[in-house]
Amino acid sequence: MIKSKMLLSGAAAMSLVSLSACVTDPNTGERTFSRTAAGGALGGTLGYLLGDLIGGSTAARIIGAGIGGTAGAVIGDQFDDQIRELDEATAGTGVDVEEIGDQDAILVRMPDITFATGSAAIGGNFQSILNDVASSLQRYPNSLIDVYGFTDTTGSPSTNQALSNRRAQAVADYLASRGVSRARMATQGFGEQTEYLRVQTADGVNEPLNRRVEIKITPISQDDVRAAQN
Template structure:
């Protein structure tokens, strides 16, 4: 067996060990860093395409690492308890993030970006989650229905998202772990021609993402 074949077999063995490590960590509520995925992808890419293959493999491996993501079950259970009765939907996304879809009856009054008292317990639990999981970051996205001018709706959605970020910051979450953006009325999830549809479209979404390997 020549040296090149031995090298390839060695790289396969290392890649396999990394992938196995990712799989075993899923049950322990740990983040799987994209660096592991990138390293695995680069190793496999190097086998088949030299330097260029390594670069392509690293990109693909990082994507796999991000999708593998985080075991959210414990966090999901805590958030579900805090949001019970609010109509908040909590779902794990294909990219490995956890999404909270919080309806307008909980979040803000019409044409306002002042957080309602009914929204505070939800945000307090989100803040506690972020405090207990320092590898998790939050992206807050505001949405409106199509009533009013698009420019106004865009500004309102941004202000609402920023209000959420400011609230979380007041609970001790560093600003660098959060992002706020508004989508205005551009991403409806229901029919804006009905009151029920407009109510569904006026919402705040909070995406929680794990970005680094959690210390054991």
């Protein structure tokens, strides 16, 4: 098995916190990134995050993606740099950038209602966000990427499952078009089953705003590469 990080424990689940927080220095008024100020557990989304990478064995994916010499001996500082840069690049866009476990992975959660109802088309505003994510993934090539797709409850469960698959695939394809190796990416749709936010509509129905994608970035170290090759 490729390192314990790839399968998060229950204890790691307790440390899932939002990294989209900033703090304001009361003396200078300057806003800065602060991990200690970040809050908000992922709650109901834990189930699909607390597991192995999708799309086959982790070892096979590492080898298939060609991750080798690019992987560092220690993940630490690179992880901190990437998560900070992603947080800064997406500030004010509605994107949440979160740490999973103790430097186990980075979750980039796109805003709800990212897509039109029934559509997997990537809009212009969404493209600019993905451009920033793609740039980060190119700067930090020693990681594997899982793209998750979701839908609201409009339509049948089977239709929504297929739609969520297409949304995840559309995002992966877009990232690939911006230079990110498709071999690093795997996709999975969750349909309407893993909702993130509900609002009350005019007729009193609690409707999930769930037309979104999430991108999980799992860093790979030299130890992971060696384990995959053995």
